[in-house]
Amino acid sequence: MSESLSQDYLLYAPHPPASTLAQWLEESNRITRQILGHISAADQIVPQLNILNPPLWELGHLTWFHEFWVHRDGQESKPSFMKNADYLFNSSEMAHQDRWSTPMPSLDNLLEYNYSVVSSTQDLLRTPIDNKAAYFIQLAILHQDMHNEAFAYMWQTMGRSIPFTPFTSTSKFEAKARDWIHFPKSTMQAGSEQGSGFIFDNEKWAHSNDLPAFDIASTPVTNGEYLEFLQSPSNLGQSMPVAPPSHWKKEGDIWLERIFNEWLPLSSASALRHISYLDAQRFCEYHQVRLPNEHELSLLMSQKQGVWQSSNLWEWTSSTFTPFPGFTADPYIDYSQPWFDGSYQVLKGGSLFTPDRLKRVAFRNFYQAHRSDHFCGFRTCLL
Template identity: 50%
Template sequence: MTKSDFLQYAPWPSSQTLLKSLERSALITRTVIGNLSQGQEIVSISSNLNPPHWEFGHLIWFHEFWVHRCGLESNPSILSDADALFNSSGIVHDERWQVQLPPLDTLQNYFSDVIERTFTILRSGSLTPEQAYFIQLSLHHQDMHNEAFAYMWQSLAYAWPLDFDADSVAMQSLDLRPCYIDFDECLFQSGSTSQAGFIFDNEKWQHEVLVPQFSISSHAVSNKEYLTFLEAQIASGGSPSEHQPAYWKKKGDIWFERFFDQWLEIDIKAPVRHISAHNAEQYCLWRGVRLPTENELSLLMASPHADWLPSELWEWTSSTFMPFEGFSSDPYQDYSAPWFDGKHRVLKGWSSFTPNYLRRPQFRNFYLPSRSDFFCGFRTCLI
């Protein structure tokens, strides 16, 4: 296929379905930004964060740029200086703290005007392949930034202003007896075809891989299991801060975990979360197990076993994020290509803040292995 691969991606959801998904996503964005107290939009410079109002402006700039400006700066934005302010490819991370952003109500009007133009297209009922692709791209991009707001709010200890189902927020109790699920050596179809609905360029293309026999845990590592490791490290002179999950603290004999703005006693049956890949690997070394590869975790997700218990967390793999054979960038060239740097790690799964349509076995997430601020955990394979 060629540079216009994205025009072949099919099928796409109905206009009505896309309208509902965009309304839902826009409501999350508006609620999160609209509920910040005065002053909370000012955050210290950090490699893991963006200034919240910059991120808000950026996600709607992205939507307008691809859906209503054909991806061309020569087609003007309805917001003056929008490209200079909000094009993430042009404004490097630290500069986002230095630019003079428009007032919040200007950004909110920009958001409403752009989304309303897309609603008008969707209400008309018929979409061209370009419109279908770029509306989905912008929707998914917004969903990913909504999830980024969740882990930013978690790291900033801000209250999360949306309701959520407590059972779905990675607090799933691991009551089932854990076991290892055996997979025989098999041929696995990794990646996606052009007929798999909306896909990202890093999924191109579907290809066959031979996956050797492996045994993978039915459940993600629990707080109880991780605590046993942590206390063993401390007993042998290790520093707690070197090994503990990102938002844990010990008071007396009790461990607590901060969830947004609340300190809660840890639920020993819940999957351990906010663990870096490095800490996950130290745990594995101690237990005599290993992290799954990308293919192993993809295979588990694509052929779910009755004993498989998803964790509502992005799960680390031991695989470096690399392009598949035949990769080429889609129009948003910075989605994948800059991150094939040999430093990023693949994660599979989803978090509680991921919409259903992104919860696909083929979806490849990627982060630096030192990160623990987002909603991540891990499961293990036998050696």
């Protein structure tokens, strides 16, 4: 690792005990191996789309990432367990379209590579570890968690069966009456401060934000509300009406929603999901409401559950993904920095496929405005 890179990560303490990291790693890797351990030859093939990755490439990549940061000190000059690993699996180097045309090692070889890397880390976690090792081990685990979730929404996109058991037991959103929660004008703290444990570079650093008063919905937008909008004369009368989401279809008079490989009657009280930021905005225009910004949604999500209702989805915000004052890239420089180009929106929260360790209120997820394949929804604020 070059010495000129920011060493801020040494300030990301305290870290969980090694036994907790060992348990997280075991859990995250068990899920990956459950998804890919017995994947059929047919399921190894996915269409070449910007929103997808070939599953075997993704397995190689998440293992390479772990090995590179935890066991190779972020340096290509240090050897890998896998031949050509840097060429094949560095996402910053291997162009997205080339991931389909480049010959990959076999599934057995990739699983063996994964076993070697993860076993080495489990050995390391049986010895005293310093802040630096604890940081990179967490980075590798959380990166793997994100790829596990990406497998889940890739499987949803492809209409395959649910790939692993959700972390949250209920997939049902219990309809409750919507309240508009009033927050008076305040100064709130955004970002994360030193000493608050593991953070990502885009949370640097804590800063105060003057927030005008606002009113935010206690509940997310539901399927029923969205259907009413889609069918409204106002939408249908547009030259480019908003189309139903691609996982919905109508049979006779009945609307159905596809959840993985199952078509189920659309539940009008359930939280609406797989809607792009652009379509969420069209809904807001129709209802004369707006999306919350990331600070408003963070403030809501830092309140006790019961005051507000989780959607079990990543919720879109009106905030474009931009650096906070004081941002510097951490050693994995491509985590945030390349995506500050104005085409990504911040999302907050977490889905059924997000482990609790990634559901910190300060965590900033980000996706391009047109995407709807990930587990996303939204709630609104009064104008």
